[in-house]
Amino acid sequence: xxxxxxxxxxxxxxxxxxxxxxxxxxxxxxxxxxxxxxxxxxxxxxxxxxxxxxxxxxxxxxxxxxxxxxxxxxxxxxxxxxxxxxxxxxxxxxxxxxxxxxxxxxxxxxxxxxxxxxxxxxxxxxxxxxxxxxxxxxxxxxxxxxxxxxxxxxxxxxxxxxxxxx
Amino acid sequence: xxxxxxxxxxxxxxxxxxxxxxxxxxxxxxxxxxxxxxxxxxxxxxxxxxxxxxxxxxxxxxxxxxxxxxxxxxxxxxxxxxxxxxxxxxxxxxxxxxxxxxxxxxxxxxxxxxxxxxxxxxxxxxxxxxxxxxxxxxxxxxxxxxxxxxxxxxxxxxxxxxxxxxxxxxxxxxxxxxxxxxxxxxxxxxxxxxxxxxxxxxxxxxxxxxxxxxxxxxxxxxxxxxxxxxxxxxxxxxxxxxxxxxxxxxxxxxxxxxxxxxxxxxxxxxxxxxxxxxxxxxxxxxxxxxxxxxxxx
Numbered sequence: 001x002x003x004x005x006x007x008x009x010x011x012x013x014x015x016x017x018x019x020x021x022x023x024x025x026x027x028x029x030x031x032x033x034x035x036x037x038x039x040x041x042x043x044x045x046x047x048x049x050x051x052x053x054x055x056x057x058x059x060x061x062x063x064x065x066x067x068x069x070x071x072x073x074x075x076x077x078x079x080x081x082x083x084x085x086x087x088x089x090x091x092x093x094x095x096x097x098x099x100x101x102x103x104x105x106x107x108x109x110x111x112x113x114x115x116x117x118x119x120x121x122x123x124x125x126x127x128x129x130x131x132x133x134x135x136x137x138x139x140x141x142x143x144x145x146x147x148x149x150x151x152x153x154x155x156x157x158x159x160x161x162x163x164x165x166x
Numbered sequence: 167x168x169x170x171x172x173x174x175x176x177x178x179x180x181x182x183x184x185x186x187x188x189x190x191x192x193x194x195x196x197x198x199x200x201x202x203x204x205x206x207x208x209x210x211x212x213x214x215x216x217x218x219x220x221x222x223x224x225x226x227x228x229x230x231x232x233x234x235x236x237x238x239x240x241x242x243x244x245x246x247x248x249x250x251x252x253x254x255x256x257x258x259x260x261x262x263x264x265x266x267x268x269x270x271x272x273x274x275x276x277x278x279x280x281x282x283x284x285x286x287x288x289x290x291x292x293x294x295x296x297x298x299x300x301x302x303x304x305x306x307x308x309x310x311x312x313x314x315x316x317x318x319x320x321x322x323x324x325x326x327x328x329x330x331x332x333x334x335x336x337x338x339x340x341x342x343x344x345x346x347x348x349x350x351x352x353x354x355x356x357x358x359x360x361x362x363x364x365x366x367x368x369x370x371x372x373x374x375x376x377x378x379x380x381x382x383x384x385x386x387x388x389x390x391x392x393x394x395x396x397x398x399x400x401x402x403x404x405x406x407x408x409x410x411x412x413x414x415x416x417x418x419x420x421x422x423x424x425x426x427x428x429x430x431x432x433x434x435x436x437x438x439x440x441x442x443x444x445x446x447x448x449x450x451x452x453x454x455x456x457x458x459x460x461x462x463x
Contacts, residue, residue: 136268
């Protein structure tokens with residue numbers, strides 16, 4: 001049997017802020033973010049590596065945080081939806097999702113915005129096909145995807161014109 | 167959903183990982199990208215008592231061109247292969263890496279983990295069977311190198327001993343007059359394919375000098391279509407002959423009915439995929455740039 005009370009000490013930066021915690025090995029990153037750090041903007045959807053609602057950036061790469069153990073994020077830099085807004089200003093991606101009606105219930109939105117963020121960091125001027133491919137791991141069950149594609153395209157244009165890369 | 171409780175070990179070298187495996191016995195499993203293992207643990211299909219995390223070992227993620235071969239580190243993520251200029255020299259590798267699941271899974275999942283898991287619906291084994299591929303396995307007593315076809319034993323079963331791991335994957339770069347393509351049919355991006363086909367074709371003028379055809383998701387292991395290959399080898403390539411490769415694939419497939427489709431449906435599907443993949447492989451063998459994409463239902 002495993003040692004029932006094994007705790008592993010982890011140190012990681014979430015939205016720029018350093019956190020140190022002792023965690024059980026089976027604690028999932030999404031639960032760590034939501035329960036330990038109370039960052040509930042990251043959602044749990046399917047909990048089976050399908051829907052992408054739990055997407056966050058880990059060292060700049062989009063990951064499904066329901067499929068990463070918190071212990072694996074030791075030393076990592078995590079960005080959640082709470083980290084997008086800076087000094088009361090919405091991130092261009094957040095603004096574009098609102099302006100383009102790229103959401104209805106909003107459940108999938110944080111995950112979609114983080115996948116979009118990785119795309120736009122890697123490619124400041126993605127075409128339609130690249131946008132579709134980048135969010136193929138994010139499921140939306142109400143808006144449909146047209147306005148989401150439009151939002152990402154709009155955000156890309158806004159970021160290019162402001163010279164913003166992240 | 168939570169997996170059963172387990173004890174976590176963080177290896178700082180591959181050598182340490184195999185030592186820990188041999189000390190802890192059968193209840194210990196390796197954690198690579200975790201994109202299959204963690205979901206299986208959450209569903210309690212897999213219940214390891216100990217997990218040995220390989221993700222903190224430096225120098226295990228690379229694509230290196232060396233002596234006419236590509237060397238892949240065991241923890242090389244699919245996304246890194248998708249971006250690798252060295253891997254781009256072999257287009258079928260790019261078809262595979264870029265088509266696995268979605269952005270998030272490709273950022274975590276590894277080529278070594280995919281081969282070691284040997285899921286019958288996995289992509290890498292099917293693709294690499296059409297190339298000359300060696301799997302290097304490391305244990306406490308040293309290294310051995312196995313041909314991929316000898317490494318794969320059965321569904322979810324490889325030649326790896328309990329205390330061995332995949333330490334490197336070596337793929338020979340095909341000659342200049344060779345081209346390959348990999349096409350999968352998928353219901354959506356995040357799921358495994360319903361069926362898939364990999365074809366690597368070498369031409370000499372308008373003749374087929376050599377060909378390898380492998381089918382994925384239609385058997386317990388990827389299936390080589392030996393009869394279809396033999397029918398094309400040495401022959402002048404015609405649409406009719408390509409059609410016959412599809413027929414041979416249908417005959418060689420051994421699919422199961424499941425939620426992805428009936429056995430008969432998959433049999434028909436895999437024949438069509440072989441035909442398309444062969445056509446794309448032929449164009450690439452002739453030096454044409456052809457973009458190949460999976461087909462989404």
